[in-house]
Amino acid sequence: MTEISAETARRSPTAAGERSEKPALLDNPVPGQFAAVGGPILPHDDRDPNSDLNPQIATRLSYVHVNLFARRPFTGISLPIFVGAKHLRHDQMLAITRRFRHVEPAFLAPGMAYGSHRLRTFDPAAHHAFAAHAVLSAAAALHHCSDGPSSARWRFEVAGEPIVAGTRTLPGRCFAWLDRDVVRLRAPSLRTEEIAAAFALGPRLLDPSLPVGVVEAGRAHLVVPVIQQALATARPTPGFGAMMRSLGARYAILFDEPALKMRCWDEDGVLHHMPIGAVLAVGAFRLSHGRSRPGIPFELGEAGSLEKSKALLVEAHETGDAVSRVRVGANVRIIACGLRETLV
Numbered sequence: 201m202t203e204i205s206a207e208t209a210r211r212s213p214t215a216a217g218e219r220s221e222k223p224a225l226l227d228n229p230v231p232g233q234f235a236a237v238g239g240p241i242l243p244h245d246d247r248d249p250n251s252d253l254n255p256q257i258a259t260r261l262s263y264v265h266v267n268l269f270a271r272r273p274f275t276g277i278s279l280p281i282f283v284g285a286k287h288l289r290h291d292q293m294l295a296i297t298r299r300f301r302h303v304e305p306a307f308l309a310p311g312m313a314y315g316s317h318r319l320r321t322f323d324p325a326a327h328h329a330f331a332a333h334a335v336l337s338a339a340a341a342l343h344h345c346s347d348g349p350s351s352a353r354w355r356f357e358v359a360g361e362p363i364v365a366g367t368r369t370l371p372g373r374c375f376a377w378l379d380r381d382v383v384r385l386r387a388p389s390l391r392t393e394e395i396a397a398a399f400a401l402g403p404r405l406l407d408p409s410l411p412v413g414v415v416e417a418g419r420a421h422l423v424v425p426v427i428q429q430a431l432a433t434a435r436p437t438p439g440f441g442a443m444m445r446s447l448g449a450r451y452a453i454l455f456d457e458p459a460l461k462m463r464c465w466d467e468d469g470v471l472h473h474m475p476i477g478a479v480l481a482v483g484a485f486r487l488s489h490g491r492s493r494p495g496i497p498f499e500l501g502e503a504g505s506l507e508k509s510k511a512l513l514v515e516a517h518e519t520g521d522a523v524s525r526v527r528v529g530a531n532v533r534i535i536a537c538g539l540r541e542t543l544v
Contacts (some may be wrong), residue, residue: 332476
């Protein structure tokens with residue numbers, strides 16, 4: 201496996217370290233930032249982005265190594281995005297995933313619709329139907345490999361579902377975003393004391409200014425507003441799974457409104473590091489309760505140590521009195537481009 205640095209492979213006109221008059225997203229989010237992330241939808245390009253490195257490149261698999269949610273290089277989540285993977289079988293992609301030992305690598309191939317990209321993502325055990333962070337990372341990788349404009353949009357097919365993501369060049373990094381529709385918000389069927397007890401929390405650790413709610417954004421997410429101390433002490437109890445099943449929720453989110461920090465567990469009590477679906481749910485929840493304004497982005501972070509913390513820009517929209525969709529964006533840094541010279 202051969203790697204070249206992102207500095208050598210970068211084709212965007214904005215290189216790392218250059219000064220720019222554009223505002224730094226996630227450092228100072230302001231209204232209209234997402235509106236500037238438009239641009240044309242660019243088609244899938246079957247040419248390998250590293251084809252000029254070796255005339256035999258057609259027999260190899262190229263990838264772009266990215267850091268998602270990264271304020272600086274070598275932070276956030278590390279993912280390889282494999283481009284030109286249309287000839288790979290399911291078992292080959294799974295074997296490559298296990299060899300790379302990264303969080304859910306993504307594989308790109310031409311989609312069924314003209315100009316679209318079929319995206320498949322795996323963990324070491326199996327194929328995932330949908331992983332939003334892979335969509336953001338793949339969009340940034342395509343942006344890096346293209347000779348297109350500084351802002352662009354990309355069509356993906358993920359488990360048969362069409363998804364559009366956008367990208368924009370920023371100094372030393374790329375900003376990527378995607379939209380998701382919100383189905384509805386509902387009140388939980390359990391008392392707040394029972395929900396708090398499932399996290400080993402007392403009622404006084406809940407935020408009295410906000411109700412507990414369930415947001416259905418693809419999957420059902422239980423949103424529990426808490427005070428800051430609760431994020432550090434909460435843990436799922438033996439009754440946590442039963443509580444989640446009774447609510448029909450897939451994920452549970454503890455959310456500190458004043459600090460704009462969150463933690464998230466799945467229905468089995470496994471801690472997840474800020475899945476995009478949970479971020480979308482918090483965006484819809486805040487707008488529905490008047491804690492954010494339609495079309496005005498805010499920065500949401502993960503509770504935890506500074507080194508591991510992640511931040512995303514969230515912007516919710518409404519139609520009438522209901523939340524209709526939420527847009528989520530994050531910084532992506534290109535770390536390296538490489539060639540996988542031996543396929544399994």
